[in-house]
Amino acid sequence: MADRQEAGYLRVAQAIRDRIADGTWPPGHKLPNRPALAAEYGVGENTVRQALETVLAEGLLESFRGRGRGTYVRAPRERHILPRTLTPTAAPGRLGLTPAGHHTSVEAESTAKVPAPALIATRLGIEAGELCVRTEYEVLAGLRCVLTATSWEPYALTSGTTVVLPEGGPLAGRGVPERMAHIGVTVARATEVPRPVQLDRETAQLLGTTPGAQAVLIERTHYDTGGRPVETADILVPADRWDITYDIPLAAVPGA
Template identity: 30%
Template sequence: MAPRERYREIADDLRKRIREGEWPPGQRIPKTIALSAEYQAARGSISRAIDELEAEGILLSTPRRGTFVLAQRPRRRVSRVPRVYRRRLAGYSFGATAPGEVWVNHIPPFRSLEPIPARAAELLDVAPGTLVLRRRRVTSPEGEPPFGLSDSWIHPEVAAEAPKVAEQGAPGGYLDAIEAVGHGPLAWQEITRARTPDKEEASLLGIPAELPVVEICRVAVSASTERPVEVTMTVVPADRIEVVATVERDASARYEVLSPPGGRPDHGKEP
């Protein structure tokens, strides 16, 4: 049997064994040398089979610890056009939050001055590498694995105008502070793309580095200067989200009966 066919056969069997509960979520599967002996296959075939299941988000290999079964991740359906919500005590909120749903932090939220990466710098209209205030959080609905890693970058000029943006508080509170110093009402533009995560993102989200992520960039624009004042970049594992949008009819696509039931179109027929 060809090596390629052999590793796929092993991957199919491992997938079946995991699905049937032989190794529950969080448990480490046998080492490569043990699986090689069990399947009477080369270690290279075992490694390729494991790589395939990692790419599917079924397994996760960690250095010096082994390969573990990942918990099944619930998928969330997010409706678009995007909508911003305003709650009196919690401030602004965006995204996949359902009314009354409790979201939790998987790491303590923190703020720090960091060199801004190129993508965020482009959207915030600052030079890459500029020291910018970053607010970071990793969140999910209560009881679920990490759903999103969010980095909010606040323009240095705005951070100087509104020092409260560096304070810890309600998730949307720093946006209130930006609006209060003369930039309100903020307007937002959202940009979405797919990409692969970097090592830090994959580690914080608990996903294989090969699993694609959906990157949602939300740019807040000042009402007074019409310039970007804040950029939030949220990274979500691609297996956790599906986006649903309602298709609206343009005036050119208005509905009309083109022919009588069971008949032919009355083209050219006088009324």
């Protein structure tokens, strides 16, 4: 029985590949829903699901939720540059992200007094459960989310100030150094730790890709002049879309 099911999903997956290859389903074509495909190929919906996930993982299809929900034939995807330029003036705005080749917008939502998870607390140098301001970001190109981030700031640091909510007040949407300077905190440096990860189902759907797809998680932390962490963020960058490039200025060598 298991062998027949495996053969069934492989047969359906190959049929989908064939239709894409011969142009029957061109880029942007919306596939029939699972019940329709199951009826056409004489298999169960679980078999169709396995077949779709297989072809999604190969990058031939993409899936979206919300408006335009469904599975589509993916057009060849251009890669774009995500500059991470390590100078005070080169990375403006909320996340220090300046995607090259895209007109992007940012949607953000801040929530105050969120208890810090243990790992976030460690990165901020506070006790687990201490209150923070959490801000969730979606960077959009058109109507599609292309990368996400979640930022955490100690609530005790900004409580009662005009910058307590990164997306509210007179400095809404400004970068961490500028907001912190407004309350007398000088941000002296930031660290970034890139880690390879695989996307879970929910995040993959948000980003229009398949569960298990590769991404880069950048763990970024800002520190003040005394070495105190004042903000930390997880920036999630799909690996099939972005080339993350670091521009590191170097001092001139005397006599060169």
